[in-house]
Amino acid sequence: MKTVNIGIIGVGGIAKKHIKELLAYEDVKITAICDIDPKAIGEKNEQLQLPAEKCYENYLDLIADPDVDAVEICTPNHLHAPMAIDALKAGKPVNLEKPLAMSYGEALQILEAEKQSPAFGMTCFSYRFKPAVRFAKHLVDSGAIGRIVGLNVAYLKSSAFWEGRRLEWRFVKEYAASGVIGDLGVHLIDLAQLLAGNITELCATQNIVVTERKRLDSEESAPVETDDQCSFIAKFANGADGSFHITRCAIGHANTIRYDVYGNKGSLSFGLNNPTVLGVCQGEGDPKDLRLETVEVPKEFYLEQERAFVDAMKGKRDPLFPTLAHGAQGQQVVDAILQSAAERRWIEI
Template sequence: MKEIKIGIIGLGGMANVHMEYMAKIEGVSVTAICDSNAEAVERAGEKLGIPAEKRYMSYEAIIADSDVDAVLSITPNQVHHAIVKCCLKHGKPFMTEKPFTRTYSEALDLLQQYEENPIQSMVGFSYRYVPSFRYARDLVRSGKLGTVRHIFVQYLQSWGVAMVGTPMNWRYRSEFTGTGALGDLGSHMVDAARFIVGEIAEVSAQMKTFIVNRPDPATGKVGTVDVDDFTGFLATLECGAAGVFQTSRNAYGSGNQLEVTIYGDLGTVSVSCERGQELTWIQPQVDAADPSISMSGVHKVPAQYHITQMQDFIDMLRGHVREELPTLLDGYRNQEVLEAIQQAAEQKRTIASADVREAALEAGGIS
């Protein structure tokens, strides 16, 4: 088995999580690291035993390194575009975190380059690797729920609530993050809907900023929040199903609450990332004379739906690509829907996802 040599860009907390999972996969090693913080590079280099010549502060240098087979980009949103663009330039396989980019124009730029030079890619829609989400996907696609009529998706967190006192940080500044709750959490909601049920055709939306001013530790002054704390939208999926979505970082009492409920003619399935080993399935009682008599049950997820994101990434590098793997195209389509949501909120009208690219190209393409 050929050893896979991985380069890590960004040495924050999530990088450690990914490395823990990779350490369990045979024939994989981290051989180069990169971060804009010199101390972080040296500290991680010593811990991992990385040679001095493989400790980088330039993402261009680690991507260009011929000894690195693929890179993981675990970075803030503002550098996603530049790093993926560099990977496309060098033909370097990669995994990048979500949201795919800050803006739609950045996503379109990457799509156009990818279409000219496609490479192995993964976008970090990590909830595709929650076993219950994968099980729900199969139940829907195998027809166990019949025709899907509507879905409800919510992703709620509480760290932005006023009483918590969260100060200004990069997630509250559009120049670094693009959007707020929409890109941070809403991107996962959009991907969950696409993954389990199907593509989103059109949306209408509202976006709200609840706390406009937050103390900025960097300046000692009050900073202005210019991204959303809450986004809610209605959607029509290409299959004809209706969708209701809400996301907030100001939902008091919520931990990491991503929940999806799918309502079909033959039953209803509910899943949550906080109970990823089981799902709730409501279905008609087989022996009941009245089909409206239902039976609700909690079902343990079969072992076949258990796989880690890093295993899927490494398998892709070795040539085994699963249908469920989120590629650059999934990242682009996700960003296209996020743009439709943002436009719908701003213009107070329904926006079709398919019109986003056409309008951008007519307006002069990318910026």
């Protein structure tokens, strides 16, 4: 079994999850890390114990390291495109965090770099690797709930109201491009398009609820520039309707995801706090007598995101593998949402 050597750029919050999964695989070695924050490097390297010369401050040095076969990019959004393009130009596969880029135009530049490269990329649409989602996709494809006619989706967090939260990069347009819609909503958009096909038009509203925060490096306050909540309704190519509410202003919810999918023969329901079960309603007879039942997801629908990336490098691509093109499609919808909310009108995609 050939060992794959992986380098990680940006070893903050989400990198922890990548590292945890990668360290469990016998055929993977994390050979280098990169961060501009020495504290983040120090903390991660307590766990990884890499030699000092494999802890980079400049990401180009990590990409150029011959001991790095593939690159994982876990940095703030504004760095995704330049870093991914440089890795692809160097011929190294890239596992890139979502949202793919700052705009659809930038996402297309990443796709162009992939086209010119012998390497490929993956978008970290992590929810594609929740067992309930994988099982739901299998049931939808097998016709279990018939034609999808509607989706009702919510992503609820309380993180806008956390005490003492400062003006991190997520609240600044220059670094994040958007707020909850790019951070959380893009996952739900990807799942919607995975299950129900493409969104063709939408109408959105956005709101900044906590309007200012103290800067990271001083007691001075500055405006929050990205959305704390976003709602939109969408039409799908197959005629289905969807409604989505995404917020970091829902006190009482640490991280609640509710996903209901309605077909003309049944329905599915999942809550990703409990991703190993799926609500399923299907069967013969009059729908007025049918109810949702909770079903344990069979083990064949379990696969970790990082395993899928490593497997793809070894020529084994999961059917639900989230490509960079899927990331770009999600970005296109995010851009349409931002335009719709700004112009207060329906936007066709």
